[in-house]
Amino acid sequence: MKYTYKTEMTLIRRFVKVTCLAMGSAYFTASAQTGDWRIAPIPYRDIRMGGELEVRALKNYDRLETDIYTPEKVFPVKHEAVSADWPGDYEGRIILGLALQAQATHREPRYLSELIRMIPAHLNAKGYLGPVREDSISEQQLSGHGWFLRGLCEYYQWKKDPAVKKYIQDIIQHLALPTLGYHASYPIDPAARKQDVGAASGTIQSHSGTWLLSSDVGCDLIFLDGCVQAYELFPYEPLKKLIDEITGRFFQMDLVAIRAQTHATLTGLRAVVRYYGITHQPLLLREVEKRYKLYRTLAMTGNYENYNWFERPEWTEPCAIVDSYMLATQLWQYTGDPAYLEDAHHIYYNALSHTERSNGGFGLDNCPRDAHASLKVIADEAYWCCTMRGGEGMAAAIRYNYFEGDRSSGVGSPGGKFLWIPFFNSSEADIFFQHKKAVISQESQYPFEGKITLVVKSSEISEPIGVRLFAPSWVRDPIVQVNGKRIQISRAHGFVGFTTKLSPGARISYTFDMVARVQEPVNPAHAGVGYYSFAYGPLILGYENKQEVSFDSMPVLTRVSEREWKAGSEGVELTPVYHLLDPKVSKDLGYSKQILFRIVH
Numbered sequence: 001m002k003y004t005y006k007t008e009m010t011l012i013r014r015f016v017k018v019t020c021l022a023m024g025s026a027y028f029t030a031s032a033q034t035g036d037w038r039i040a041p042i043p044y045r046d047i048r049m050g051g052e053l054e055v056r057a058l059k060n061y062d063r064l065e066t067d068i069y070t071p072e073k074v075f076p077v078k079h080e081a082v083s084a085d086w087p088g089d090y091e092g093r094i095i096l097g098l099a100l101q102a103q104a105t106h107r108e109p110r111y112l113s114e115l116i117r118m119i120p121a122h123l124n125a126k127g128y129l130g131p132v133r134e135d136s137i138s139e140q141q142l143s144g145h146g147w148f149l150r151g152l153c154e155y156y157q158w159k160k161d162p163a164v165k166k167y168i169q170d171i172i173q174h175l176a177l178p179t180l181g182y183h184a185s186y187p188i189d190p191a192a193r194k195q196d197v198g199a200a201s202g203t204i205q206s207h208s209g210t211w212l213l214s215s216d217v218g219c220d221l222i223f224l225d226g227c228v229q230a231y232e233l234f235p236y237e238p239l240k241k242l243i244d245e246i247t248g249r250f251f252q253m254d255l256v257a258i259r260a261q262t263h264a265t266l267t268g269l270r271a272v273v274r275y276y277g278i279t280h281q282p283l284l285l286r287e288v289e290k291r292y293k294l295y296r297t298l299a300m301t302g303n304y305e306n307y308n309w310f311e312r313p314e315w316t317e318p319c320a321i322v323d324s325y326m327l328a329t330q331l332w333q334y335t336g337d338p339a340y341l342e343d344a345h346h347i348y349y350n351a352l353s354h355t356e357r358s359n360g361g362f363g364l365d366n367c368p369r370d371a372h373a374s375l376k377v378i379a380d381e382a383y384w385c386c387t388m389r390g391g392e393g394m395a396a397a398i399r400y401n402y403f404e405g406d407r408s409s410g411v412g413s414p415g416g417k418f419l420w421i422p423f424f425n426s427s428e429a430d431i432f433f434q435h436k437k438a439v440i441s442q443e444s445q446y447p448f449e450g451k452i453t454l455v456v457k458s459s460e461i462s463e464p465i466g467v468r469l470f471a472p473s474w475v476r477d478p479i480v481q482v483n484g485k486r487i488q489i490s491r492a493h494g495f496v497g498f499t500t501k502l503s504p505g506a507r508i509s510y511t512f513d514m515v516a517r518v519q520e521p522v523n524p525a526h527a528g529v530g531y532y533s534f535a536y537g538p539l540i541l542g543y544e545n546k547q548e549v550s551f552d553s554m555p556v557l558t559r560v561s562e563r564e565w566k567a568g569s570e571g572v573e574l575t576p577v578y579h580l581l582d583p584k585v586s587k588d589l590g591y592s593k594q595i596l597f598r599i600v601h
Contacts, residue, residue, distance in 0.1 A: 039333060039405035039420055042429060044103040049398045051426030051444065052580050054105075056356060057394035059581055061101045063360035064391055068383055069094050071114045075122050085203060086140050087130025090384060091115070091122075092147030092226075097391025099154040104395035116155060119167060127170030137179055138212040139186075143219035143264070145171055149226025153233055168230050176227055177238055182210055183246045186220055190257045217309065218260040221250055221268030228271045232278055247272055251287055255294065255310055262299050262306045265291065266323035273330045285334055292327060296343070300324075301367050302521050302533055302595050303375055303540045303577045304343070304351040313367035313526070315378045318355045318386040322393035325352055329400050332422070338494020341422055342472045344400075345538040346522075348423075349447055349578045352393055358583040361387040370528030373548055373596035375577065377587040401442075402429045418466035420495070424452050431502070436460040438502040447537045447578070448562050450475065450512035459502045468495040469510050474537050476513040483507055516541070516557035516565050521596060531596045534567060534574055541565055541574040542593035550598040567597075 049057065067073065074091055095116070098109040126132050129148065130141050149171060156164045187208040206213045224246045231239045250268055253260065269288050276284040299307040305316035306324060325347040332340040354375070355362050361381035368375050381387060403420035419431055424446040431438045438459035445451040452469070471478050471491055478496050480489050483506060490497045500508065514537040521527035534541040534557060541557075543549060555568030565574040577595060585591050 039403045039418075041333075041399045042402045042404055042431070044106075044395070044399055046430040046432075047104070047398055047401060048428040049105070049401075049425065050428070053394075053397055053425045053427075055580065056353070057101065057105055057398060058107075059360035060097075060356065060362075060387070060390050060394050061105060061107065061360070063387055064094065064097050064101065065110050069111065069388075071111055071118055074115060075118045086144040088128070088141070088146075088148030089144035090388075091119075091129065092144065092149070092151040093385060093388035095151030096147060096154055097388040099151060099158055100395035101391045103158055104398040112155075116161070116164065120163075123167075123170075126174040127167070128175040135210075136207070136212055137182055137210050139220045139223075140212070140214045140216075142175070142179070142223035143214070143216070145175055146222035146224065146226035146267070149230050153226070153229040156233065165234075169234065172227070172230055172234075172236070172239055176223075176230075176242060180238065180242045180245065183220065183242070183249050185209065186246075186249050187211055187213060188249065188253045188258055190254075190259075216261045216264055217258055218253065218255070218264040218268070220246065221264045221271070224250070225267050225271040225274075228274045228278075232274065243275060247275065247284075255291065256298060259309045259311055261309050261320075262295060263308070263317055263320035263323060265295060265310075266306075266320050266327055270323055270327050270330065273327065273334065276334065285331075288327075289331065289335070292331060295324070297523060297525075300522055301351075301365075302523070302527060303354060303368075304346045304522060305355070305365055305367070306351075307367055313369060316351075316355070316365045316367060318352065318362035318364070318382070318393070319389040321347060321351045321355060322389045322396070325393060326396050329396070329422070333403070336493055338470075338472065341470060341494060342538075345423070345447075345472065346540075348397060349538045349576075350540045352390075352397075353578045353580070354585070355386070356390060356581065357381055357585065358581045360390075360581070362390040363587075367526075368595055369526050370531055370596065370598070373527075373531070373598075374592045374594045375542060376592050377585060380587050397423070397425075398427075401425055401427055402431070404431065404433075418468050418497075420468045421452075421454075422470045424470070428457070431461075433461050433463070433465055436462075440502070447514075447539055450478075450510075450514050450537075452510040454508040454510070456502045456504055456506040456508075459504050459506075461502045464499045464501050466497060466499050467508070468497050470494060471496045471512065472538070474514055474517075474535075476515065478510070478512040481509040481511075484509075516559060518554060518557065518599075527596050530598050530600065532599050533595060534565070534597065536565065536576070539576040539578055540595055542577050542595040543567075543572055543574055543597075544593045546590075546592060548594045550600065552599075553601050554599055 074094055098112045102109045124132050128145060149168060152164050152168050192208045203215055227243055231243060255265055269291055272284055272288050299310050301316060306320040307313045308315055308317050325344055328340045328344040328347060355365060357363050357380055361383055363377060363381045364379040366376045366378050401423050406417060417433055424444040426442060426444050428441045431440055438461045439457040441455045441457055443453045472494060480487055480498055482500055487498055516536040518532050519535055521531060521533045549572055551568055558566050560566055563575060567574055579585055
């Protein structure tokens with residue numbers, strides 16, 4: 001049988017249909033059970049970011065305060081609203097992005113309080129945005145309110161504004177709960193969904209029973225995200241029943257057959273992970289893992305971006321990239337599986353960092369495959385969604401730098417207290433153990449060099465603590481020195497571990513080697529037979545030229561400078577897909593970088 005992308009997808013879909021069986025509400029009968037991996041990121045207030053991540057986050061923050069996001073543009077007269085077909089979407093995303101960026105960067109937002117003040121004037125008689133529908137349910141209206149709820153919840157957690165609490169509760173009472181019972185019949189039959197339709201901004205495409213259905217197939221799952229965070233803040237049994245109903249229907253979906261939007265899918269999975277953190281039902285986590293692996297196998301590009309829909313490699317979307325980065329990190333947090341954390345590194349450096357443009361906004365790329373092996377820009381910016389979602393992505397990247405907590409098995413002694421550093425960025429953090437504080441600064445040369453230095457600037461902690469530093473599969477010969485003396489380390493579960501005192505002035509040096517390598521692409525089925533990718537550490541390397549190249553034999557990769565390599569005897573110049581706000585990554589400038597290479601051997 002001749003190999004084609006279509007043939008490969010057909011075989012994989014057969015596997016999916018066998019392994020992803022339909023599951024209803026009976027799924028939720030499992031008893032609560034707490035796992036043995038109990039760690040959490042430290043609060044925003046205890047992190048002060050520096051280095052390239054600070055530059056990247058602040059540039060996005062600046063973009064979120066430009067004229068297109070001023071209150072009169074977010075809440076204009078109704079017929080001019082950017083999110084007219086998605087009530088709550090534009091409003092919710094900007095509130096969410098600003099609330100999280102403000103906390104992550106410790107910079108007070110210019111317009112956020114005014115946005116919150118303007119909300120009541122734009123609510124309908126029932127207390128939510130958009131029309132009051134008596135005989136139909138618009139999944140785009142629900143989806144938009146998923147972001148509206150998320151933004152309001154984050155703002156309330158931060159400011160504890162009682163008015164915002166009432167907005168949340170009114171949305172739940174008057175928009176969410178009236179849909180209880182209808183999500184069980186949310187249309188998931190592929191015949192009920194129009195396929196191969198839709199643009200970068202989704203539109204209502206069809207009517208099925210009570211439901212008005214979007215080209216963003218499955219965007220009802222975005223509503224789930226807002227409902228779960230509202231339930232986390234304000235536990236309410238009817239809302240739990242709604243969450244169980246939506247989640248049960250989610251697990252009945254054949255995501256591939258209906259060509260679900262990957263952004264909606266990944267947002268729904270994040271919602272279920274949050275729900276797992278509340279309920280500790282182990283089956284929830286297992287089902288999230290299955291669907292994440294399905295996404296990774298079928299809908300992730302060669303530089304860790306996404307197909308906008310399953311089986312539709314048309315363009316990528318940073319909204320989904322943010323979701324995948326957060327989800328991968330959270331799956332590591334709850335499972336301890338370092339493969340998820342490796343994915344998060346890859347997604348951050350090759351996908352999230354690539355799609356942030358020089359103005360701080362986020363734009364769309366193509367989906368490179370064998371016949372089109374180069375990464376190109378499809379849209380310089382999707383200001384109406386992705387730029388705002390980038391705010392949460394940057395805030396998450398800041399918060400994920402330091403975790404702390406216990407683990408009852410695995411690395412370290414049972415019940416031990418540990419500081420986990422899963423990402424490496426120049427920064428400063430306040431670490432607390434038994435109500436005592438230490439201030440630690442980090443200087444990082446990662447991902448271009450394996451060199452990280454931690455300095456204890458001050459400390460009240462006298463007891464030794466366990467420190468865990470990420471050591472992914474591409475790390476060679478890790479060495480830890482404390483005050484210039486090499487110490488013994490363990491290596492397990494993707495981390496190097498040691499115990500030390502955080503004495504004032506102590507200096508911890510973590511060094512390791514990384515080598516450039518030729519490897520199979522992220523998803524070989526997408527790339528085709530004989531195609532490979534080039535990498536160094538977490539970085540995907542590419543060839544920036546209008547004419548794509550191939551190799552007659554497996555090339556040797558040679559480093560020639562900090563950010564440049566050469567491949568083979570031809571000396572093909574390679575540079576990372578990663579960039580920091582490079583203005584040449586632009587559609588108008590014809591940016592193109594080959595990331596898949598055919599090797600005949």
